[in-house]
Amino acid sequence: MDYKASENIQDLQYFGEFGGVNPSISDSSTYTFLSAKTMFDTFEGNTEGCYLYSRHSSPSNLYLGEAMAQLEGTESANIYASGMGAISSVIFQLCNANEHIVCSRTIYGGTYAFLKNFLKKFNISTSFVDITDLDIVERSITSKTKMIYCEAVSNPLLEVADIQSLSKLAKKHGIPLVVDNTFSPLNINAAKLGADIVVHSLTKFINGSSDCVAGAVCASTDFCLSLKDVNDGAGMLLGSTLDSVRAASILKNMRTLHIRIKKHSENAHYLAEQFEKDGLKVVYPGLESHPGHKTMKAQMNAEYGFGGLITLDVGSLDNANALMELMQKEKLGYLAVSLGFYKTLFSAPGTSTSSEIPLEEQEELGLSQGLIRFSIGLDNDIQKTYEAMKCCMEKLGILKSDAALV
Numbered sequence: 001m002d003y004k005a006s007e008n009i010q011d012l013q014y015f016g017e018f019g020g021v022n023p024s025i026s027d028s029s030t031y032t033f034l035s036a037k038t039m040f041d042t043f044e045g046n047t048e049g050c051y052l053y054s055r056h057s058s059p060s061n062l063y064l065g066e067a068m069a070q071l072e073g074t075e076s077a078n079i080y081a082s083g084m085g086a087i088s089s090v091i092f093q094l095c096n097a098n099e100h101i102v103c104s105r106t107i108y109g110g111t112y113a114f115l116k117n118f119l120k121k122f123n124i125s126t127s128f129v130d131i132t133d134l135d136i137v138e139r140s141i142t143s144k145t146k147m148i149y150c151e152a153v154s155n156p157l158l159e160v161a162d163i164q165s166l167s168k169l170a171k172k173h174g175i176p177l178v179v180d181n182t183f184s185p186l187n188i189n190a191a192k193l194g195a196d197i198v199v200h201s202l203t204k205f206i207n208g209s210s211d212c213v214a215g216a217v218c219a220s221t222d223f224c225l226s227l228k229d230v231n232d233g234a235g236m237l238l239g240s241t242l243d244s245v246r247a248a249s250i251l252k253n254m255r256t257l258h259i260r261i262k263k264h265s266e267n268a269h270y271l272a273e274q275f276e277k278d279g280l281k282v283v284y285p286g287l288e289s290h291p292g293h294k295t296m297k298a299q300m301n302a303e304y305g306f307g308g309l310i311t312l313d314v315g316s317l318d319n320a321n322a323l324m325e326l327m328q329k330e331k332l333g334y335l336a337v338s339l340g341f342y343k344t345l346f347s348a349p350g351t352s353t354s355s356e357i358p359l360e361e362q363e364e365l366g367l368s369q370g371l372i373r374f375s376i377g378l379d380n381d382i383q384k385t386y387e388a389m390k391c392c393m394e395k396l397g398i399l400k401s402d403a404a405l406v
């Protein structure tokens, strides 16, 4: 991969109206026109560079959109008020009533609930499949299928999708491959690998400060414009528009994304290796024991590492809850959902972010009740963090203490 997304983001220059080093924030919901004709043309979508109404587009969202397009290497990108706002817009734009979606069976709980429950209203059905089994993916495609949907690195099981192969399959059947790349911005350039549409929850690593929710769709200019169409654009009509002040603050945070991702990955990799040596059931795409390790290596941008998420199975929900409460007490992180914060965040997905998935299905997927998902923080001394985490596990009997072994 020679695609240098971070440099491209660094090189994007926007100046404020007084020469400020950051662009001015657009503080308007509506925009004046000098002629009535231009206003009409803008409604028709025929005038570039003209703003109409901020639900349609705003300068601040366009700046952030350009940065997101640079990140993924797509022609264009639209900004939304949340990751789910972006995801639901894409799905509604591509799918009509009575049609069908092929989707990975391990995905974010909200996306799962949207596909499985909400889309029933429109009789849109979804086949949830093991996305790493290309035969099953292909066999699930019917004449009604409108997209293959997956996460580059899945939530919460950290399965790695083979984007190049999935893209070939999608092309063969004339349908788009939609990839949610929330877990691996910079680590994986999904569009460069063949994804037609890349969605992101900016709420996580990209913003990185856990102070707002936002989302993005990175795709061709045609698709991005279709989402904004005043007559039938799902983005425009569902109304999930991000406020300009937030867009501006996310853009500023994006300038340091490359540094943060490297540190998240370095820390997560270190902990995963140590936990594995300790005999714990740890899952991390950077470990050779991970079934998707080779796929990840083949498609990642090596300098950003394998990402900031790890999972640890501590045997039971009681163990998981006790460990998370103790780690929080010891200031090792917060018992909280979400990811990409400077502080380590941990939660038990079975009873939180994936609780939308029925218990039997969770078991089938390998989503056990003792599973803890860690979004590893930017700790300066990760060895110290490791020692302290180990101490917590020894206290609770999840790990036998070294002293007890002699």
Ligand SMILES: *Cc1c(COP(=O)(O)O)cnc(C)c1O
Pocket: 082, 083, 084, 085, 108, 110, 111, 151, 155, 180, 182, 183, 200, 201, 202, 203, 204, 213, 214, 215
């Ligand atoms: C959080 C998350 C979403 C949803 O994003 P919001 O900003 O919370 O709407 C979608 N996909 C993945 C992988 C996520 O982690």
